[in-house]
Amino acid sequence: xxxxxxxxxxxxxxxxxxxxxxxxxxxxxxxxxxxxxxxxxxxxxxxxxxxxxxxxxxxxxxxxxxxxxxxxxxxxxxxxxxxxxxxxxxxxxxxxxxxxxxxxxxxxxxxxxxxxxxxxxxxxxxxxxxxxxxxxxxxxxxxxxxxxxxxxxxxxxxxxxxxxxxxxxxxxxxxxxxxxxxxxxxxxxxxxxxxxxxxxxxxxxxxxxxxxxxxxxxxxxxxxxxxxxxxxxxxxxxxxxxxxxxxxxxxxxxxxxxxxxxxxxxxxxxxxxxxxxxxxxxxxxxxxxxxxxxxxxxxxxxxxxxxxxxxxxxxxxxxxxxxxxxxxxxxxxxxxxxxxxxxxxxxxxxxxxxxxxxxxxxxxxxxxxxxxxxxxxx
Amino acid sequence: xxxxxxxxxxxxxxxxxxxxxxxxxxxxxxxxxxxxxxxxxxxxxxxxxxxxxxxxxxxxxxxxxxxxxxxxxxxxxxxxxxxxxxxxxxxxxxxxxxxxxxxxxxxxxxxxxxxxxxxxxxxxxxxxxxxxxxxxxxxxxxxxxxxxxxxxxxxxxxxxxxxxxxxxx
Numbered sequence: 170x171x172x173x174x175x176x177x178x179x180x181x182x183x184x185x186x187x188x189x190x191x192x193x194x195x196x197x198x199x200x201x202x203x204x205x206x207x208x209x210x211x212x213x214x215x216x217x218x219x220x221x222x223x224x225x226x227x228x229x230x231x232x233x234x235x236x237x238x239x240x241x242x243x244x245x246x247x248x249x250x251x252x253x254x255x256x257x258x259x260x261x262x263x264x265x266x267x268x269x270x271x272x273x274x275x276x277x278x279x280x281x282x283x284x285x286x287x288x289x290x291x292x293x294x295x296x297x298x299x300x301x302x303x304x305x306x307x308x309x310x311x312x313x314x315x316x317x318x319x320x321x322x323x324x325x326x327x328x329x330x331x332x333x334x335x336x337x338x339x340x341x342x343x344x345x346x347x348x349x350x351x352x353x354x355x356x357x358x359x360x361x362x363x364x365x366x367x368x369x370x371x372x373x374x375x376x377x378x379x380x381x382x383x384x385x386x387x388x389x390x391x392x393x394x395x396x397x398x399x400x401x402x403x404x405x406x407x408x409x410x411x412x413x414x415x416x417x418x419x420x421x422x423x424x425x426x427x428x429x430x431x432x433x434x435x436x437x438x439x440x441x442x443x444x445x446x447x448x449x450x451x452x453x454x455x456x457x458x459x460x461x462x463x464x465x466x467x468x469x470x471x472x473x474x475x476x477x478x479x480x481x482x483x484x485x486x487x488x489x490x491x492x493x494x495x496x497x498x499x500x501x502x503x504x505x506x507x508x509x510x511x512x513x514x515x516x517x518x519x520x521x522x523x524x525x526x527x528x529x530x531x532x533x534x535x536x537x538x539x540x541x542x543x544x545x546x547x
Numbered sequence: 548x549x550x551x552x553x554x555x556x557x558x559x560x561x562x563x564x565x566x567x568x569x570x571x572x573x574x575x576x577x578x579x580x581x582x583x584x585x586x587x588x589x590x591x592x593x594x595x596x597x598x599x600x601x602x603x604x605x606x607x608x609x610x611x612x613x614x615x616x617x618x619x620x621x622x623x624x625x626x627x628x629x630x631x632x633x634x635x636x637x638x639x640x641x642x643x644x645x646x647x648x649x650x651x652x653x654x655x656x657x658x659x660x661x662x663x664x665x666x667x668x669x670x671x672x673x674x675x676x677x678x679x680x681x682x683x684x685x686x687x688x689x690x691x692x693x694x695x696x697x698x699x700x701x702x703x704x705x706x707x708x709x710x711x712x713x714x715x716x
Contacts, residue, residue, distance in 0.1 A: 237557060292549060302626040309556040316560040323568045330576035342583035343590040358580050378581060379573035387568060411553035419569075435571060476550070 177486040210288045225490050235405040235479050237294065239272040239285065243400055252402075255317060259283060260308035263299060272311070283307070315412070318394065319402030325401075326390045329354065361385050361530060370541065376538050380423060384416060392475060392522030396482075396515060407525070408475035410468065417468035418534040425460065428540035429547035436460065463536055467529055474525050480519045485510045 207235070239254040254273040261268065265282065270291050274280035275295070286296045296304040312320075333354040336347050347355055364375045381422055391412075394402035406412055436456040438446065445452045488507040492500045687704075691697050 232550070237554065294549070294554075309554070310559060311556055313557065313561070315557055316564075319561060319564045323564050327568060327571055327576070330572050330580075334576050334579040337579050337583040343587045346587070352549065355580065355584060358577065359584055362581055362584075379577045380569065382577045382581075383569045383572045384573075387565065410551055411557040412561050415558060415565055416554050419565065 173426055187341040188483070213340065225487065227487065227491075230487060231483055234483050235408060235476060237313045237405075237409060238293070239275060239295065239311060239313055241314045241317060241400070241404075254315075255314065256297065256312045257283075258310040259295060259297075260310070261297060262305050262307050263297060265297075289543060305406055314404050315406050315409055318402075318406050318460050319391070319412070321401050322391050322394050322406065323387070325394075326386055326493050329390075330386065333358075339485060358382060358387075361527075365527070365531045369531060370538045373541060376427075377423065380419070381530050381534055381537075384533060385526050388416065388471065389526035392526060393519075395475060395479065396518050396522060405476065405479050407471055410472050413468040416471070416529065417464035420536060421448070421461075421464040421469060423533070424463075424536045424540045428539070429542075431542060431544045432540040459519060463532075467532055471529055474521055478514075478521050482514045482518065484513055 231377060238285050239257060240255050243251045243253065245251060249347050254271045257268070257270055257272050257275070258267045260266075261282075268283065270281065270282050275283070275285055278284055283295050283297050286292055286294055289304060291304055291306050294306060295309055297307050299305040329350075333347075336351045340347070346352070361382055362374075362378055365385075366378045370381075388407055390408040395405055397403055436459075437453050439452045439453050439456060485507050488510075489500070489504045492503045556656060687700075
């Protein structure tokens, strides 16, 4: 089984690195990311055979890969971007009602009074014009690349978990043990439950185990799909602050809604010398700030780790294109180095994908455990 | 920087999607798996406990068996001993009885022999008496026949007889 996993992994990685390279090379040689801007601008980063100057717009290359977008750019074939147009759903703030249309219409510029801002506060976001000519951001509920990625990954996760659960419904688990995919899932579920949830939450872990398991597998599958460089994957989901913010908020509410009396007493009236609490409530203030810094750290940790991972892989691959004009020898040599490094980074990201899911779940479990602690009896 | 400002639309979608995923998995997914695994773990623990108990019982059974065999052997020895004793006693008794019987038979034979002897002696004595009387008769007749000294003789004989009679009595 270990061997088959290894083969799968190496296959996955070779695909990954290859596709990153291909994707980048194609996108660099041709038109910029949709919504980037005017055709004149695109010429500066174009590397046609007759064009001596090869300019790599590093910012656009890096941010274009990690940010959310209104369409899902897959690749570019012969100068034409191949992308999946996604539905745009807008509620106008200037009283023009609800608008639903395909993101394809935005490629040409303004559509129904909406366009993608090229600069300023709302760069790369859809804006409309207010009465005074200012750019106003409408209520934007578009199914963006990240939303579609979330949906695909969630469906995948639900199918995997319900498929596993179905095995248990059809078999007597106390008579036989599952093999194959169900076995792997059982191993992972048991690992999370035994190593993280039982240890960190304490007595009434059963109540929190569905949430923590969901959080673990949700983060894990989104991290993994983020490393896959082509269509169903490749969206930088867990490296998006909105996603990690929601996850952190779920943990925040779980901790504070189900916190017991002792937890609140520890925040509002901790066991410290009285002068630290009265008249200046120093410790309570620190504790209350702590209530918010805990989920904040959860949010930032996951976001930053995954985003940094994406940046590192993209950076390593960019070496190939940055050295393109330095001659065949240098470029060839550095390409080999970049691919070796890319394989290494992808392996590292696999590890990080697991570790970050593990850490998020473990810290959530620890915070929940702290909010359920019983007062120490002397 | 748009990277660190959460987008409202994505926030809403993420909340919705994660909420649905959480609901579905918490209702039909994970509890089923964790409960089944828990059930299996319980069953394995239970089986181990049972196996241990059975082993313990088996061990007890063996020692019990040993005790039983030991007891049977002891009983066997006791029975054998008793049998030997009773056999000896029986033989002893038989011997005594046989000796008694033999003694009795001997006694009987002795008395019978004595009686036979007596009766034989008596017969002989009777015969001798008859013979002696006959002889005496003949002698007397001869003596008395010539007549001399008949009276004297008669007298002496009577005297002798009476004296012998006296002696006898």
